[in-house]
Amino acid sequence: xxxxxQSLFLSVREGDSSVINCTYTDSSSTYLYWYKQxxxxxxxxxxxxxxxxxxxxxxxxxxLLNKKDKHLSLRIADTQTGDxxxxxxxSVSGGYNKLIFGAGTRLAVHP
Amino acid sequence: xxxxxxxxxxxxxxxxxxxxxxxxxxxxxxxxxxYQQVLGQGPQFIFQYYEKEERGRGNFxxxxxxxxxxxxxxxxxxxxxxxxDSALYLCASSSRTDSYEQYFGPGTxxxxx
Numbered sequence: 001x002x003x004x005x006q007s008l009f010l011s012v013r014e015g016d017s018s019v020i021n022c023t024y025t026d027s028s029s030t031y032l033y034w035y036k037q038x039x040x041x042x043x044x045x046x047x048x049x050x051x052x053x054x055x056x057x058x059x060x061x062x063x064l065l066n067k068k069d070k071h072l073s074l075r076i077a078d079t080q081t082g083d084x085x086x087x088x089x090x091s092v093s094g095g096y097n098k099l100i101f102g103a104g105t106r107l108a109v110h111p
Numbered sequence: 112x113x114x115x116x117x118x119x120x121x122x123x124x125x126x127x128x129x130x131x132x133x134x135x136x137x138x139x140x141x142x143x144x145x146y147q148q149v150l151g152q153g154p155q156f157i158f159q160y161y162e163k164e165e166r167g168r169g170n171f172x173x174x175x176x177x178x179x180x181x182x183x184x185x186x187x188x189x190x191x192x193x194x195x196d197s198a199l200y201l202c203a204s205s206s207r208t209d210s211y212e213q214y215f216g217p218g219t220x221x222x223x224x
Binding site: 030035042043048088090098099101102 | 115144146151152153154155156159167169201203205211212213214215216217218
């Protein structure tokens with residue numbers, strides 16, 4: 001079946017890099033996404049990667065995709081306190097683009 | 112440009128009651144999807160509508176229904192509310208049913224007592 005798994009918690013020091021990892025099961029996923037959710041808010045689309053790409057960079061964000069291992073990662077360079085949030089990995093399934101989400105990784109940034 | 116809007120922001124209902132949640136997509140977007148996010152979990156897909164037709168349905172009971180209007184706004188209806196229906200209900204819009212960019216609204220927080 002379709003499943004996405006993430007580690008639940010990550011703590012980093014301000015200014016360091018953060019790496020959030022995700023694994024998915026649906027090998028037919030055409031796109032993979034990273035969303036950010038701040039307390040009491042909806043989901044903000046951070047970035048996405050097409051399944052035929054290995055890497056995508058967007059300012060402080062770097063997405064790496066290992067399609068063979070069905071592993072996705074999000075690297076945030078120079079992590080700031082404003083990056084503290086829950087980060088969701090999602091794969092897309094079906095012709096109508098149903099998103100399958102992981103449980104989310106809570107990123108805590110401390111001084 | 113306005114993003115996805117949802118109303119109401121919060122509401123409290125009693126078990127057995129009915130609720131209607133509303134969503135307006137980004138201007139020009141014709142597809143709306145609904146997700147349920149229980150506290151501590153990732154969102155779960157409920158429905159997708161495109162051009163007023165249901166294009167996808169998740170694993171939710173028939174108490175959940177939705178529709179899309181000619182202006183592409185959408186309603187999610189839940190009948191016979193259960194305590195387990197307490198969640199954040201998120202609406203996402205995209206330009207078409209197969210669009211890879213889906214943008215979420217702020218959600219409606221439903222509490223069932």
